[in-house]
Amino acid sequence: MNSELRQEYLAALGLKSWTLRAKTAPESPATEAIAAAPAAVAAPSQRIAATPTAAPVIAKPPIAAAPSAAPAAREAGVDWPELRARVAACTRCGLSATRTQTVFGVGNLHAEWLIVGEAPGADEDRQGEPFVGRAGQLLNSMLRAVGLAREQVYIANVLKCRPPGNRDPNPTEAAECLPYLERQIALLKPKIMLAVGRIAAQNLLRTDKTLGSLRQQVHRFGASSVPLIVTYHPGYLLRTPTDKRKTWEDLKFARDVCSRV
Ligand code: SF4
Numbered sequence: 537m538n539s540e541l542r543q544e545y546l547a548a549l550g551l552k553s554w555t556l557r558a559k560t561a562p563e564s565p566a567t568e569a570i571a572a573a574p575a576a577v578a579a580p581s582q583r584i585a586a587t588p589t590a591a592p593v594i595a596k597p598p599i600a601a602a603p604s605a606a607p608a609a610r611e612a613g614v615d616w617p618e619l620r621a622r623v624a625a626c627t628r629c630g631l632s633a634t635r636t637q638t639v640f641g642v643g644n645l646h647a648e649w650l651i652v653g654e655a656p657g658a659d660e661d662r663q664g665e666p667f668v669g670r671a672g673q674l675l676n677s678m679l680r681a682v683g684l685a686r687e688q689v690y691i692a693n694v695l696k697c698r699p700p701g702n703r704d705p706n707p708t709e710a711a712e713c714l715p716y717l718e719r720q721i722a723l724l725k726p727k728i729m730l731a732v733g734r735i736a737a738q739n740l741l742r743t744d745k746t747l748g749s750l751r752q753q754v755h756r757f758g759a760s761s762v763p764l765i766v767t768y769h770p771g772y773l774l775r776t777p778t779d780k781r782k783t784w785e786d787l788k789f790a791r792d793v794c795s796r797v
Contacts (some may be wrong), residue, residue, distance in 0.1 A: 612719070619719055619720065634698070635661060635698055636698075639661065640696060641666060641693070644689065647688060647689045649679075650689070650691075651679075652693065652717065652729060653691070654704075654736045657671070658702070661698035667770070675732070694714060710739045727797045731764055752786065754793055765789060
């Protein structure tokens with residue numbers, strides 16, 4: 537992407553004065569975090585092991601939460617069409633009674649980036665697609681700012697049905713629904729996951745830490761130890777645009793980590 541176009545996208549994020557540093561800049565936050573981590577240990581996944589030896593090794597995060605348990609056996613071996621059908625017919629929690637439709641996920645089935653939000657909102661519940669409306673448009677701008685089209689990534693939520701009134705999901709709902717996302721991850725095999733928003737981050741990392749304390753670290757998810765970066769939800773950024781710059785830092789961090797996987 538040329539710099540003029542990138543500036544256009546940054547402007548859409550409200551970051552007109554920012555310029556993009558080179559990917560390999562030594563002061564890059566991702567590089568700093570990776571290099572500064574004590575006793576770097578090569579990650580166990582094949583992708584990371586296959587990283588050329590000259591490249592920086594992605595270390596375990598300094599304060600990473602415990603990774604999720606192995607993908608639930610409940611959906612093991614299920615392919616994309618069957619998984620979609622199971623979600624569409626799901627009545628495992630009470631949200632099935634109030635949804636208009638399930639919101640399975642959308643995007644490139646060979647995507648390197650998986651974006652995970654919290655749950656469908658009103659627009660998503662109506663349209664059956666995650667991250668539509670104003671929040672979706674801002675997410676698209678966020679992705680374009682790091683050179684990604686919406687069509688290149690996969691987008692899903694922790695929950696496939698809308699909680700009434702956009703309330704936070706309760707633990708039972710999240711526990712019942714998470715195996716669907718875990719199967720999506722197992723099928724997709726993304727290089728990197730971007731958890732957007734506190735609820736998504738806390739459910740994926742099984743922690744109650746604040747979003748602020750989870751940012752700018754390389755967490756790991758699941759049995760395959762997928763690198764997971766935490767940032768703000770675009771819906772939050774619409775209400776709190778002053779945090780867009782932090783989000784931009786998180787996106788650059790994620791891009792740098794992804795380039796080393
Ligand atoms: S939120 Fe998940 S577990 Fe609950 S009914 Fe919808 S698809 Fe099923």
